[in-house]
Amino acid sequence: MNIDTKKIKSMLDRKGRMKIFLSVCASCGACADSCFYYRNSGDPESTPSYKALNSLGIMFRKWKKLDYDDLTAMKKLIWGKCVMCRRCYCPLGIDISSAISWARTICRANGVYEDFSEGPSGIKDK
Numbered sequence: 810m811n812i813d814t815k816k817i818k819s820m821l822d823r824k825g826r827m828k829i830f831l832s833v834c835a836s837c838g839a840c841a842d843s844c845f846y847y848r849n850s851g852d853p854e855s856t857p858s859y860k861a862l863n864s865l866g867i868m869f870r871k872w873k874k875l876d877y878d879d880l881t882a883m884k885k886l887i888w889g890k891c892v893m894c895r896r897c898y899c900p901l902g903i904d905i906s907s908a909i910s911w912a913r914t915i916c917r918a919n920g921v922y923e924d925f926s927e928g929p930s931g932i933k934d935k
């Protein structure tokens with residue numbers, strides 16, 4: 810399935826500040842303690858910074874080369890490992906949940922979204 814990279818670029822441009830915020834992430838790990846997904850699992854892919862950098866961060870870095878599979882992989886992070894509780898705290902002021910939320914919006918605009926009929930943990934590939 811094709812995705813519209815120009816549309817993605819246009820949507821990214823509307824959140825240019827998020828690109829700056831994500832670029833200053835120091836990988837300090839402080840946000841991990843505020844996310845129950847990480848605290849319960851210890852899974853490094855569940856840290857808020859990982860989820861934001863590997864969704865919206867990747868979109869900013871390689872929007873021209875993104876394909877449907879990339880967005881599907883992001884879906885597993887931004888829906889499968891985040892409930893948008895907005896508890897993630899970053900001492901540098903990075904609004905991680907907003908970054909994840911915008912990544913969801915961009916995915917949805919390209920036909921990639923959580924299908925709740927798949928069940929509470931049913932993150933399946935389309």
Ligand code: SF4
Binds near residue numbers: 898899901
């Ligand atoms: S707390 Fe902020 S700077 Fe540290 S890893 Fe998380 S997002 Fe990056």
Ligand code: SF4
Binds near residue numbers: 845860890894895
């Ligand atoms: S918004 Fe997502 S990443 Fe942030 S603390 Fe909640 S579940 Fe974790």
